Amino acid sequence: MVNELLNPIIIIIVALATGFLLPIVDKKNKSFTVVLFFMALIWIGLIALNGVVNFSSGAVAVEVITAGISPPFSINLQFGLFESVIILATTLIAIMTAWLMLDQLKENVSTLVLFLIWVMGIDGMIMTRDIFNLFIFIEITAICSFVLTGFNHNSNALSAGFKAIIAGTLASSFFLLGVMFLYYQTGTLNIDDMVNNQSLITGVIGHAALVMVLTGVLIELKPYPINGWALDVYQSAPSGIAAMMSVSVSAAYLFVFYKLLPLFQAWVPMITLIAGLTFVVSNFIGLKQTVVKRLLGYSSVAQIALIIMAITLLNGKVSVSLLALITGGLFLNHLLAKSALFWLAGMLNKTHVAQWTNLKKSPVVLFLFGCLLAALVGLPPFPAFWAKWELMMQLATHQQHGWMLLVLLGSLLEAVYLLRWFSGSLNDVKDEESSSPIRINTVTLWLSTVALFVSGFTISHLMGVSITPLFAPILAALFLLLFDELTGKTKAGITCVIAVFYSYDILLHLTGINWIFGLMLLMGSCVFILGSMYRDEQRRGYFPLLLLLIMSLGTLLQAKTSLNFFYGWELMTMSSYLLMNCGKNALKSSFIYLIFSMGAAYFILFAFALVFAQTGTIQLDAMNTISQYQTLIFACFMIGFLIKLGGLGFHVWLPGVYSETEDDYTAILSGVVSKVGVFGLLMAGTHLGQTINDEMVFYVLGWLGVITALLGALMAVFQEDVKKLLAYSSIGQMGYIVACFALMNHLGWVTAMYLSVNHLLYKGLIFLAIAGVIYRTQTTLMYKMGGLLKNMPMSFFSALIGIIAISGVPPLLGFGGKWMLYNAMIEKGWYFQAGMAFFASAIAFLYLFRFIHTVFLGQRKSEHKELVEAPFSLLIPQVLLIIAIMVFSLNAKWLIQPLSDAVAVYYPSTLTWTGTFLQTSQGYWDGYLVMNVVTGVFLLPLIILLLVSTTTKIQKVKQFNIVYAAERPDKPETTHVAYNFYAFYEKALGFWVKPRATQFWNSVAEWSHTMGSACRILYTGNGQTYASLIVLFFVIIYFV
């Protein structure tokens, strides 16, 4: 009995029967109508669920035969794993849509009936194996779609519905004509039979027939440029209906396309081309969209096109299960995320993207919105991430490099407009309407989001990924999110404790370079979190994200496979981006960061895919066996990692982000996150370095590094904003590291890692010191500060140690870095690079002096008279960092030896130690002795001065006790030299640092938007244009 009730044919029967019953019941009892309606939908859902359960455990697909005659002489339905999964998914979406739209739907019972029949039509399309029957279901679905689009009598929707009718009619006419001719030639209407007898489809008639059927199906799959009607529908239909159209109807058509694909083998390249074009063009046009639902429409069209591409490119080349994993992952992702976004758009009733602001006031909605967008963009841990990864790997394996680039380009464009939407929603706008918290029913959104997490988890499980390290960061962050009500200080403490334990655990499992970076990144983060306790605010969301960031670093460090590496990389990007927007308003620059990071990630993905194509495995250790495209792969990695590092040309995101984010987070960004790029470089270097014979790529990288060092330093010289100054300084410092890495020898790598450690220590120290100053003075402009040494001596001391270390002046550890750098470069024969590095390091003195002078020395502003030292909790990490700097300065061996050992695995060591005496092929250096000599020569004059001071009466004087411009000055503003400090230097060399990179990227953005505009001129909004485009489309397909 139960089995009969769960028979797939019941789906059709239930829908039809309920459809008839509903008007009758409605006359008697309104509320029972709704119950009946949902019962029918749930029943359909249960049937599908039963199917999924059975078929996934290996049951054979069910063939439903009607009229008691076996096919091909009768209509048959097939109900297997694919069918049941798709029906289940579409039905669930339908139930949730119906529930959300219930108030509108139940006003008129005929709407309920239509909705139910619509669902039936969709399910029928999925199940039927008869092409004429398919036509019937297509018609049923289409008619319901038209009517439901316009059911709330909105004039735009009616007009869109009418355009849809035109397109739909053309599509079904083509389809029907095609079916007729096919029947004429093959004598069957059964799809399987037709496929088996393909040889009968010949001549002009056969060709025309297939083109007609293909056109009919394609029109409904909405490829560019014949999708103008669909976009109008998405924009103007009620959100729920648009959601259904975008996911459920599309699902049905996709499956139809898949069923008929064997007939269209000759057209596969063309279909791929059309899909590829649609994917890229839709995303280009998406850039120009300001209306939310139309934007989602373009995204929908693009996603469907991507799935078609995946099918046509890989069908027959990879196993069915793998193809199902890729397309299923992409589709499930699209289905859940897109429908939920349409619902959200409907519930918030904000038509324009610009109206989506102030979501921070409704954290739950923001969280859900963020997850849905992240899923759509293909970020981990959502299904599309895994599917896109697998898609790339398979495309690379089958040498489809052009298509890979196309997919990546389109994905990047899509990420731009979707994430721009998200970024805008974080904006705090002060107006009455949008500043109150949003109250909506989020149940369906929660369901979709949870389903996305679960399906992401499932897909990764199916891919055989070890899940614990990948999902632990997310779970930990979600766990910490539960305690978001606690005070900021408590949360900082908890985060720190968790991070310490986590780091300890991770470090036990790491060796070599990874261990060193683990120590740097993880322990460094723990130290910096201590500093975060200085703020009294609650800082919602900050600490969970911080934990996510730290644990994603752990994932990255532990990665043994390229997939894990990429996953950690993406997670790190995402969490670091979100952290930038906790608190202060860094939206604009952090958005640029995000887009550049996405671009970087795609370069890395591309490189990993090319590697996979050759090795057939995702094990990182196997990378060194590749024999093709080494230089290209390496270059892609370099570009990807350089973007993260802020290498020259890709640095445009960095200064803005550093200056606008929270001050303690800037320390983490500069100290820790930038080192991940270095880790990436070394990852690529250790695995690929040996395979590359062409030195050119390293040579270019080396020059890029030193030029970055030079121009970064020069830019820093001209900044008025202290955080920008330090940001450009970081760019410059990263330049040295890149150049040292590019040396590709033992000393070079040791230096690169040594400089990384140094940079973590001293730049973190300075950023923390300056965080305290900014906290007290409430400004980041240096000319508004001055003379703060008197108020904040400890912060000054930190800054002093920091700048001595950066400048490379002995006896602090910075000198070791410079010394090794020149030794390494001279050893390699890079003399001019060494010269340029020297120039850069001389320029560093300019900005370092400017920094410490204008902030701590000179004349203090009157309003700063009462300031006190930075908060204690901010000083603790500074003390720890200073201790570390002093220890490593005193005995450089403790730092250099482990680095040298780690690198010695890859290149033989060229360093020789005799006690503390270090020797390279050219030079030598005894850090310990230098420290002693310097202490001695410092004490000597100090003692002399102290002795003399016993006889000389030294009087301490107050501020302004000087004579300047023939008077005793009384205004710090006119006495403190700070603004435009190096005006003459700007005159001399300023022309070197015109913002060329910014101009370049601005024009890229401009160009992309223009491209988007150009592509959409075909969308006139006129039904006749759309119809003629469709006919033209048919003609072109026919003749090509």
Place this chain on the structure above:
Amino acid sequence: MEYWITKIAYYLLTVSIVMVYGLLLSAVIAKTMARVQGRVGIPLYQPFIDIMKNFGNRTAISHGIMFYLGPVFRLAGGLGTLAFIPVIYGSEMFSNFHFAGDILLVMYFIFFGQLGMALGAGEGGHPYSAIGIARGLAQMTSYEVPFALAVIAVVVQYDTASISQIVAAQQGGFMNWTVFTNPFAVAAAMLAFLGMTGYAPFDVVMAPNEIPIGPATEFHSSYLSLMQINRAIFAGAKLVLFMNLFFGGAGNLIELVAKTWAIYMIPVIVGVAFPRFRVEQSVRFFLKIPTLIGVLAIFYVQYIVLK
């Protein structure tokens, strides 16, 4: 332990000699210039008197701890620079602590005093100090470029960064001096030296005629003494460095005096003959011809000397 005590004693001896020599040298230069201009000039012992007088001042003021320490840093910079340079070739007594580091250490330690002094002057709060430092640093960035290229050329030429080995490689007749084996490197370095010494046309840092003595504006009494001592020692150390790198070093004190005097006369002569550059002019100057010569020096080493 005894070794180190001897070392320190020798070092202090060297310091004293260099200091006395440096002070005398400055007096000689001043007197020479006076004679050129038709004046009598100062007596040779004038610098010593100045220092003693400043040390003996009864009162002084302090703007704060960094101000107090500024001159200490400055003199420590001079003392340290000297400490890492072997003064006389082959002499244990005058070899200082050169085994602590090579030419790179010296080049970076030169910055130590400048940085510390800059901080001290900064706390003084006088605008002229800050302006003077800013100008000084700006010039420094550009004259270091030809100098660095010259040093790299020398290091490549002798395949060592050790100053004593560089001197050793130039022994055996004056034709082995760098000035003859790689004239480009020496030309670049000597042009840089003009900037380093701060005589005209690169004297805008101190700008003796308009703003009273630049970075040192606020310093007086014993602070000034320390700085005057440093002027002597630092100048001496730099001269010795140039002599070692480019002019074959010195085997004895006489040779040392002769060579360093000769080297020092170059910026002096240039200084009396030229007017002053603005900062941006000097910055650009060093990055043009001198840098080009430095580049040539490296090519010369790579493709001619070592071939």
